[in-house]
Amino acid sequence: MSRxxxxxxxxxxxxxxAFVPFVMIGDPDPNSSFDIICQLIESGADALELGFPYSDPIADGPTIQKAAIRALKAGATPSRCFAVLTKVRSRYPDIPVGLLLYSNLVLAKGMNAFYQQAKDAGVDSILIADVPLREIEPFKQAANKSGIEQILIAPxxxxxxxxxxxxxxSCGYTYVLGRAGVTGAETDADLDAKALLDKLHQANSAPSLLGFGISRPEQVKQAVKAGAAGAISGSATVNIIERNLDDKQQMLMKLDEFIASMKAAANKD
Known part of the structure; x- marks a missing residue:
């Protein structure tokens, strides 16, 4: 059984x-990034969605773009990102870990080589943000070959x-967009997603996680009520990192409070 x-x-x-936070690996630096990811898990995250920094993140809003810039300036490379992932997997053998990244990073390494390196680092799934469904087949073949679950987006x-x-x-889970556009907590998700979630459920899709614009506990509750198997929050999590760059302990404390509150909202009782 997969994770x-x-x-x-x-x-x-x-x-x-499920509550699944997103952060950029290497933000604000590789060592702090490891501590941040560990904090997310210790605070109650059910799974992780992690980014590799890229210079042209076309699907991301300003918050995650700035995170990528910070990581790149701190020397984050795919190899260093995989090193962080390997450390995380060694400490936490059971939590599902997904990557959300761009195709150029995969193709620069070589598709099969990248997916195998991800598998060796303990990655469970990969979502390629700039590859539409009609072009996903070669990536899915590389995923199947390496034992990675290829995540697909339902817009x-x-x-x-x-x-x-x-x-x-779909396998692993299905990433359901709460709204059109780029990532960002500045624009709320359109949480009237029940019809979309119902259609995916009727088609026997992998469990649906609602993302894009999820930043508050009440939005997690709404997503679950609409039929989602969970919610993903990226920009709101990354915002906490950005606001506390000068005080790491304060950053970790604020992340702990945020994750705990969002996870509590995922209870169905």
């Missing part, structure tokens, strides 16, 4: 949904046919 399957089974038994304006295709190809 994702095991997680969702455990959550169903506890009548809970809010997708046709029924497209959603059916996403459901057929």
């Amino acid at each position: 994702y399957n095991s997680l969702f089974c455990q959550l169903r038994e506890r009548n809970q949904a 809010p304006n997708a046709s029924d046919e497209a959603l059916s295709d996403v459901a057929k190809a």
